[in-house]
Amino acid sequence: MLAPKQHRFLILADGQFGPLTSKTANSCIRYFPERIVAVFDRTEAGKTVQQVLGFGGAIPVVGDFTRGLALGPSAVLIGIAPMGGQLPPEWRSWLKAALEQGLEIWSGLHTFIGDDPELGSLARARGVRIHDVRKPPPSLPIADGRAAEVEPYVILTVGSDCNVGKMTAQLQLRDELVRRGLRARFVATGQTGIFIEGWGIAVDAVVADFVAGAAEQLVLQGAADADVVLVEGQGSLIHPGYSGVTLGLLHGSCPDALILCHQATRDYIGDYHGREPWVRIPPLAELVEIYERAAAPVRATKVIGICLNTFDMTEPQARSAVARAAEETGLPATDPVRFGPGPLADAIVREALAAR
């Protein structure tokens, strides 16, 4: 069995590959393009990924699943959600063909492919693994505060909204801290993070009573042999749909410090575009207070830095947004992708030493 980072994936994104329609596929392409053999989509067949997404280079888009299999992938990665949530009959035939060739299947769907009677038993018969990364482990604990007692310095990213860069910030920080010689561990709490690292728990798919317990278990796992544990945040305390997941993660992971992430041009929570703008994102200094106050009754923690996502700004705009965020909050700020995570890595090292 291959380790996750050795896999070469064929991404299934038939009919939906595009900048706005294939979020899972796109994250994987952004984070590990070197592990992607091809994308299967009959609509965009013949183009390169770069031509469709604006990034991703020469990875081909193929319009024939069998041709995709012939390119030598070791696993199929489900890069889109099927309409209606059910597995379409065509998907079933593609996935059967993959399993029959001994390829693993990696999926982040809420519907578990391994529970499909036909595909599940075929996988068992062939001794091939179906990796439903959103499937929670069988017996999660109720949170018990043990995450507060681990040796390493634990940092959780929190956000103004979903999809503002909480995972990216931690991955950038991990690489920078490792470069500085620290044992920094990234802890994945969502499907893309699990695809990247090969382990973790999708805390949004856990039964509600066990979200904090799942976070605690992840911190304990991540803490082994680490100096710094970087927990991927989820959602936002002000998101009407997902705030419960965010609070469970905050209380269960007992972080020593928080990093607040925000997309600089976003004024309202983004998931409610169908209606008039609903939840306004408050100023950063107020968000800092919201997170610190929500954590305090269970375990005091503090925001030690700001990560801004400035992908849709010009460089001068981005620089001034970062400067404004630092001034507004009195905290180090950066766009960790555009300007590097240096100022936040400095802050983590400083705070972790002061906490000893």
Place this chain on the structure above:
Amino acid sequence: MLAPKQHRFLILADGQFGPLTSKTANSCIRYFPERIVAVFDRTEAGKTVQQVLGFGGAIPVVGDFTRGLALGPSAVLIGIAPMGGQLPPEWRSWLKAALEQGLEIWSGLHTFIGDDPELGSLARARGVRIHDVRKPPPSLPIADGRAAEVEPYVILTVGSDCNVGKMTAQLQLRDELVRRGLRARFVATGQTGIFIEGWGIAVDAVVADFVAGAAEQLVLQGAADADVVLVEGQGSLIHPGYSGVTLGLLHGSCPDALILCHQATRDYIGDYHGREPWVRIPPLAELVEIYERAAAPVRATKVIGICLNTFDMTEPQARSAVARAAEETGLPATDPVRFGPGPLADAIVREALAAR
């Protein structure tokens, strides 16, 4: 098929019936003793429920399941959780006997009895229903703010901790408001409430992403033909294990007002007795602020009254605790069981009228 309130239950609590060990059984006995035929427990057989629990009157405890069935129940209610979570072989034989006699099974376990191959198919063959009240409905929505738009005045109970009287407060208020001629609906969000009312969703058993959506759906259901909707609260925003459920319920139900519940003698969150006291319960005025601030970014709401649980105090102690709570918060306060829910029912009517 009988309506839930017409059922006569035989409670299964074998080996664990007692004041501290059979929480589900005890709640059912407290709330609908008239619907309980007998409790099955071989250890306490021969006693009355009163002798074991200190309440519950002459309901017999039987030591022979067949004798319990002979007393004429229409359903078996699982009143305890089996050790280890798995269905013990003895339970299986008892439940088979019940199903074979055409009795329904009502269960609040996290493990679903209807999913058991043997018991599930027996129930289907006999045309008898297994009611796993903790099983979430199949397709819950992501919360979308629709609960804010319902006509009736919506009230959610929130608490300093679990098990302080959030359900009891709403049931008492429902009865009082109905007595005053209002169409008041109780909305159950936990297993005992569902046993009592026959409908609802156990929000702690829902996949975390859908807790707020479940709360929204419940409010929409409860709002039909109602003047006032009384939503049963769960957990506490300062409970390390369950705070996520509480925040999801708060954001998803979009309540017009909150009632804060507290057990007057409790200083620390109660679920962490195994370790040194951990989360200290802050003063009531601070709890009011915690809840109002947590709700505000999604939808502003306010606490309009305090429900104190004073069961373990003398009457003079209880009166002074209630007076102190009112003074500390500037809000009407009562123990709705001991002193009646009158002051809070007054506050609800006043606020609901002012909101028109």
